[in-house]
Every structure is written in C-alpha cells, then in structure tokens.
Amino acid sequence: MSKIMITGAAGFLGSHLTKELLGQGHQVVGVDNLVTGRMSNLSECMNHPGFRFIEFDVSNKAIIDVEGVQEVDEIYHLASPASPKLYQASSIETIYVNTIGTQNMLELARRYNAKVLYASTSEAYGDPEVHPQPEEYRGNVNTWGPRACYDEAKRLGEVFCYEYHRLYQVRTKVVRLFNTYSAGLRNDDGRVISNFVTQALMGDDITVYGDGSQTRSFCYVDDTIRALMRMMELDAATGQIINIGNPNEHSVLDVALLVKQLTNTTSAITFHELPEDDPKVRRPVIDRAADILGWHPDISLEEGLRRTIHSYQEKLALI
Numbered sequence: 001m002s003k004i005m006i007t008g009a010a011g012f013l014g015s016h017l018t019k020e021l022l023g024q025g026h027q028v029v030g031v032d033n034l035v036t037g038r039m040s041n042l043s044e045c046m047n048h049p050g051f052r053f054i055e056f057d058v059s060n061k062a063i064i065d066v067e068g069v070q071e072v073d074e075i076y077h078l079a080s081p082a083s084p085k086l087y088q089a090s091s092i093e094t095i096y097v098n099t100i101g102t103q104n105m106l107e108l109a110r111r112y113n114a115k116v117l118y119a120s121t122s123e124a125y126g127d128p129e130v131h132p133q134p135e136e137y138r139g140n141v142n143t144w145g146p147r148a149c150y151d152e153a154k155r156l157g158e159v160f161c162y163e164y165h166r167l168y169q170v171r172t173k174v175v176r177l178f179n180t181y182s183a184g185l186r187n188d189d190g191r192v193i194s195n196f197v198t199q200a201l202m203g204d205d206i207t208v209y210g211d212g213s214q215t216r217s218f219c220y221v222d223d224t225i226r227a228l229m230r231m232m233e234l235d236a237a238t239g240q241i242i243n244i245g246n247p248n249e250h251s252v253l254d255v256a257l258l259v260k261q262l263t264n265t266t267s268a269i270t271f272h273e274l275p276e277d278d279p280k281v282r283r284p285v286i287d288r289a290a291d292i293l294g295w296h297p298d299i300s301l302e303e304g305l306r307r308t309i310h311s312y313q314e315k316l317a318l319i
Ligand code: NAD
Pocket: 007, 008, 009, 010, 011, 012, 013, 014, 031, 032, 033, 034, 035, 036, 037, 038, 056, 057, 058, 059, 077, 078, 079, 080, 081, 082, 083, 097, 101, 119, 120, 121, 122, 176, 177, 178, 179, 180, 181
C-alpha cells in the first residue's frame, strides 16, 4: 500500500484515478483548488478511510509544507484546466500550475524521494506538421495566440521534469495525453464530446466548429487511467516521455454524425467559426507505450460513446 498524492483530484481524470487507487487499497491525498473541478466528482470518496482531501492551490509554494502531504510515495500531477474554453478563461493560472506548480511537486518529490508523473498533452505538438505524432516530433506551437498559455506551459512543465531527473535524480515520468473522454467530463466543460453528447440529448443544435474536417483521436478514460498507473508502476518508465492516446483518428464531423446516430436525436448539426489555432490533425504514435508499458487502448470510440451517452442520460435524469 502506497501513499499517493493526486493534484487535480476533483477534476475529470483526477477523480477517476482517485477512485481506482482507493479501490486498490492505497492511501490517497487529493489536492485541488476547484478552479475547474467539482467536489461532486469525489462524493463517493469523501467517507473512504483511505482518502484525504486538501483544498489548496498547488502553484502556491506553501503546498510543500501543508500537513498531510508529507511522506508521499507517488505524486500524480494532474492539476490544470484542460478544456480550451476553461484554460483560456484562467490563462495565467494555467501557466502557473504547469510551471511553478510542477516545480512545487518536483520539490516535494525530491524531499520525500517520491515518484512523479506529470500529465502533459498532445498540445505540446501544437498544430502538427508531422502526422501522426511520435514523441520525437518537436511540435509547431504558436507562442502568440490563445492556446499558448496551455501549450507552452505544458512544454515548460516537461522541461522541469527533465531537469529534476537529470540534476537531482527525481524519478519523473511524463505522459502526453491525447483527447480523453467519458461522462466524467462536466456537461459545460466545452470539450467536443461533452458538448456534442449533451447537445444531442437535450435536442439542441450540435455545434461543429469550422467544417468539421479537423481530426482528433479519442481515448476512453478507462484506457487512459490504466496507462497512467502502469507508467507510475514501471521503473522502465522513469525519465521517459510517452504518448498515451487511441490512434484511431476521426474527423469532428464524423463524431457529430456518430453521436447523432447513437442518440437517435432530432438535433441539427450546425457549423460555427473555427477557433484560432485549432489543430487540423492529431493522432498519436503509441509504439513507445506499447514497448515500455505493454499498453494499448481497448475501447473503440463507438463503445466509449455508448457508455458516455448512457451515463449522461442518467446524469441529466433523462432515464
Ligand atoms: P479537469 O479540468 O477536469 O481537471 C483538472 C483539475 O485540476 C480540476 O479539478 C481543477 O480544479 C484542478 N486544478 C487546476 N489548477 C489547480 C491548481 N492551481 N491547484 C490545484 N488544483 C488545480 O481536466 P482533466 O481533463 O481531468 O485533465 C487533467 C490533466 O490531464 C490536466 O493536467 C490536463 O492538462 C491533462 N490532459 C488531459 C487531457 C484530456 O483529454 N482529458 C488531454 C491532455 C492532457
């Protein structure tokens, strides 16, 4: 049994991971400032004897001395707004949590000889000119645009992990996550799957940005969480940066059509302005995840969407 700290525990991925690790008998300390997360995501954990919640901003250096975070064995640093709508609304805080917040977690790990897994992103590749994207690709990020606060902060977060491993032998691991989804996403989160499924179930227009020809590769949350835990567990993943995502690529318009078909909705598909710097394509090369972690995703988009739609129907009290 390990003592595990999860930053961003009240968010989408953090709350899934918290439940999974508690289920395995670990002690979990969840830290979150609730900027985008919700305590309701953790309602089933709050009375668990192995769980402790600390409401705190991990960009604040004082986190290192907060009672309850001492003697941690593992740190999953997931804290950061992730939806473009929400990170652009908290741009400076997003820069801080991925840079200073990452350094704070690395200092904590250094003090207690803990392992650290940092959640970076496919956005580190920006609007990619290499397709699909292997980890060696250095990316095409615009520093002067609305996505830069997220993309560049994540890239610097990766550098902090690299340097703490090189200089201080902190056991750092970095995952570049590609779009992950499930009904755990807030309905108003603004990301494409939560928007489309909520819109379809409510009978509202399904809002495709641009002509919908841009692509993404969607990974169901269970597959992603399994990869994060495997990465933390394996010594071979120390000092590594690994893409985690489902290499099945879909256009946004295809996703809209699939959601429409699976929900049997009368909603119309409508077309809207494409946001600035919206990447045109995105698909991971996952050879490294296969070689080092023995990981590959199991859940297809259609299966994942069926589960997501069913859970949103329950959440929205439609069934
Ligand atoms: P989310 O917004 O649902 O969760 C993030 C959590 O971090 C929230 O609970 C938020 O309140 C918390 N947080 C933010 N800033 C904080 C701070 N300064 N101090 C303490 N807590 C703070 O997002 P998510 O989808 O669960 O993403 C989790 C992580 O994975 C993020 O780092 C994100 O960048 C990364 N990621 C996610 C995806 C994805 O598709 N879900 C893709 C790439 C990367």
